[in-house]
Amino acid sequence: MAAKKKKRKEKGTYKQFENLSLDQIIQNVEDTLSSENPRDALYTLKFATKKFGESASIRSLFFRAYLLREKQLRTKSLHAEADAVRELANRFVPEFDQMPEAVLADYISAASGKKALEAYAGYMKNGDRSSKIEQTLAYLMFTGRDWKAVESLEADHPLRQDAGPVQKAAALMNDAVWEQALDALNPISRTSPYASIRVFCRAMVSFFRGDDKAAARALEMIPPDFPLSRTIGQLKRVLNPAVPEEEKKAAMEAVGFLWDGPVNIERDIRHLIDCIDRKRFKQAVETVHAVASAIHPSESLRVTRWITECLWRFSIVERMDDYDFQKMVQSLLPKEIIDPMFMKIRLVMSIKPFTSAGSYISDLSKEFPDPEERKLAHALTLLHTAMFLNLQDGHMQFRVEHPLIGRFRDQLGIRSDTYEGALLDMVTHSIGIDPGNRKAYEYLAGLSRNSREDKKKVESGFSVMLKEFPDDPFPCLELASLFYESNAFRKAENILEEAMKRAPHDARVLDRHVLSLLISSEINIRREKFHLAERDLDRAAAFENKKLEPFVLEKKLLFDLKTSANELEPDQPGTKKQISLFGERRTPATLIYETLAEYSLYDRLKVMSLLRLDLDGKKLPQKTVLLKSLDNLLGKELKAGVKALGSSQVFELLAPIGKEYDPLYESIHPAPLLIKRSKALLNVLSTDDALRLYERILLPSLYKAIIKDLRSRAKEASEKDRRLLDFFRVTIDHLSGKKEDSDLFYEVIDEVEEGPALEALRALSRRLSRHAAGPLRAALEEFDFEILDETFGGFPGLPFDLDLDDFLPRLEKLFGGAEAEEDTWDEDRLFEALEVLSKIGMTETEAFQDELEWVIEEAEDWVDSLDIRGYPNHLIKQMRNMLFKTDPEAKQELNMIARVLEQTGTQSNLSREGQVLLFGKARKK
C-alpha cells in the first residue's frame, strides 16, 4: 500500500515537472530545500536525473538534500537512519571549495574529526576562514569524537590553541564537577570557536547552584546548532517564569534526569484521583505504587500508607464505596498494617468512641515500641477522645457504651458512672500519664464540673499542673475559680496569693485578684458583715483596675444602698434640684447620681445596668423602691443620652458581661433590661456590630426586638448585608418555632453566588447553629436546609440500633432480675412478666407499680437521649416506622413493652413523644 502511494505521489510529481526545463527544476529544488523539505527535493532530483542526466549541479543538490534530511533525522534522534542517509550523501560529495558555508557546516557536523578537518581545509583553498565552520568543528571536538585531529592544524589556530583547556574541561564535565570545568575554561575567549561551550558550562553551573536567572541568561546566548540543543530548549522552558506551569512541568519531565525524585507528581495525583472517580481501582492501585516508589524508593510503604489513609476520605464522602476502599487497602498494604489502620479509622470515626479508644490504646505497643512514646500516645488518644466527645455531646454515646467501658477501665481510666465524670476521668488520666501537656489542662478547665466529685477531679488535675509548671499562674487562677465555685473562699484567696507570687504583673492575675475581692465583698454583703465587705471593696478599688472599675463601682453602690437603705426616702419628682439646694434628703436616685456624677454617660449606664442585674437577685430592704428609682434613672439617662453613644459603646453595654462574673450576678445578660428601656439603643449600632451582638444575645425574650431591627436594617442595607440580615431573621423565625420551611432559607441562599458572600452566609449559619437544636442545628451546621424537609433525615446521625440497645437491656434487667446476663435480652423473662401482667389484669397492677413506673421512666429517658422532645408527631412516627423497618426484632420487643403498658392502663402516663414512639400515636391524658 505504501509503495503504491509512493508511486502515485512520484507519478503526480513527475507529471508536474514534465514540461519544465532543467533550470526551472533546479530552481524548484532550491525552493524546496529552502523550505526544509528534503524529501520532495529528492523526488524532484530523481526525476531530473532521469530526464536530463546527472550534472554537477544536480549532484550538488542531491548532496544538500541528503544532508538536510540527515540533519532532520538526527534531530529526531533517528541516528541509524541518519547514518544511512549520510552514506547516500557521501556518494554526491562535491568539491569542498564549491560548497556554501552552511552546507559544509552540515556536512562537518556529522563527519569524523579527520574528515571534517580535511573538508574545512578544502573549503579554505579559495577563501577565508569561516567562524561558523570553525564553531561546528569545535562542537565536533566537544562531542568527544577525535581530539587528535586538531593536532593537524597549525599551532596558532584557535581550534588547536584552545583545545587543551576544552578537553580538560570536558573530562571534568563528564565527572559532573561543573564548577571546576568552568574554571578550566577560563582561558577560552569570547571569540574562540569553543566560546559556546564555556557559556554552556556557565549555564549548567548556575542551574545547579539554583541561580535560575543567570542560567536562563547563559542558555539564551548559546547558538541553536549547539550539540545539546534539545536539552537546552527544555531547560529554557523550565527556567522561563513566563512559561505556563503545565508546560514547565512537561519540560521538566523531558529533562527529568536533572532532578532527584518525581518531577511531575501533580500529574500522577490527578491521574490517581481520576482513577478513583472513574472507579478504575486496579489502575489506582498501580498509580499509588508507582508514585510511592518514585517519591521514596527505599521507604515506599510509608508513602503508600499515607496515600491510603488519604483515600479513606474519598469513601467518607462517597466518592468511593466502602467495599472498594477495603479492597484497595488489601491490595496496597500488608496485613500487619491494615488492622491498626482500621482501628484508627474507628477511632477517627468515633462511632463507639470509648471502646474504639480503649481497643486502640490496648494495641499501642505494636505501633509505638518505645515505652516513652507509647505513654504519650496513650495520653494523647485519651485527650483526643474526650475532646471529640465533648464537642459532639456524647451523653447518649456514654450510655450506649457504658456496659462495655469496664473492659477498658485501665486504658481509659474511667471510674465514674456519669458522662461528665467519665470525661474528667479520661482527661485526668491523660494528665497522670503525661503531666507536661498544657493542652490537657486548658481542656480540663473547660469541662463541666457540677458535682463535688467532679470538682475534686479538676482540683487534682490542676494540682498536678501547679507542681509541673511552677512559674505559671494559670493553675492558680483555675483552682481559685474552682474554690469559689465550692465556696472555699479562704482557699481561693490563698491560691490567688500564690498566683500573685508567680506572676505579679500578669493582667490575668490582677483581674482575677480584683474579681476575687469583689466576690468576697459580695459574700460579706450577703452575710451582712459590712465592715469586711467595705475592706474588700477598698482593697479592690486600690488596684485601680480599669477593666474592672465598673464592677467595683457597682459593688460599692450596692454596699451603700444596702447599708443606708433604711435612711433613704423614695424618689420624688425634682429630687436632684432639692439636693443641690438643701443637700439633706437622700433618695436611692440621689445616691446613685452622686456616686456616678463624675463619670461619663457610658460608664454611668454600664454601672447602672450592672446594678440592675445585681438587684434582681438580692434581698434588700425597700427593694421595690430601689428598683423603681434605678429604673427611672436608667430610663432618663438612656432617653437623654442614647444618641451620644457610639456603636461600639452600645455593643459593649448590651453584650453579655462574661462568664467569669457568674458568681457576682444572677444573669450575665444586661441586654434585655436595657433594650426594654430604650429600643433606640439598637439604632445606634452599625450593621456589623448589630450582627455580632445578636449572635451573642440571641435570647427568646429578645427575638421580637431583634427581628424588628433586622427587618428595618434590611430595607437600607447593602446587598451583602441584606442577605446576612435576612438569613439571620429567617433563622430566628425557625428558632422561635414560628416557621419551619427550608424554602425560606433557600430564598436567601439562592440569591448569592459561590464566593465570599456565600462563605459569609455559611459562616454565619455555622455560628448560629449553637443556638439551635435537633434538625435545625444540623441544617445550620451543614448549611443544608433540605434536612428540615427530610423525613428520616429529621433525625440526622442517630444510631437507632444503639439507642435501642441502650433501652432494652435495662428493661431486661427489670424483668430478668439480677440473674439475667448483662448483654443479652432475655425475651422469655419479659414474656413471662407480660403473661403475669396479662393474667392479673388491670385490677392488680399495684403489685407491679414500681416496675411499671420504672419502664415509663426508662422510656422517657430514651426519648430524651434521642433528642426528640418537642418534635411533631408525624416526625416521631416516621422515625418509629424507620426503626421498625430496619430492625424487625426491635419492632417485636417494643410492641411487647407497649402491650404491657396498654394492658396495665399506664400508657397515658407516658409523655406525648413516648407514646408516639411506643404506640405510633398519642392518647390524650
Added chain:
Amino acid sequence: MLPYYFVLNVSEDATDEEIRNSYLRLVKQYTPEKDPLRFQQVTEAYEALQNRRRRILGKIFGGLSTKEPEDGLWMLAASLRPVRRPVGLQALFDAENED
C-alpha cells in the same frame, strides 16, 4: 504527617534538635521574599513537628486527619520539591540522543 517530614527533609525518627536545625536551614534558603510559598510550607511543617507530642499525634492519625478527600494527596504533591542532581556531560549527550 508524612508531607511535613518531606518538606523539612528529616526522617520520621528525627529529634527536636534535628528538626529545628533543618527548619532554620530551610527558612534561610527559602526566605519570604525569595519563595513565599515554600517559606509558608516550611513554617507550617515545623509547627506540626516541632515537639514530640505533635509528632506522635501526627503518627496516630496520619492521612486520616485531613479534612477534604483530596487535601492529603495535594499536600503530599506540594511537599515534594525535586532537587537538582548534577549529572555528567556524557549523561547529557546520552539523554539528548535518546529516542
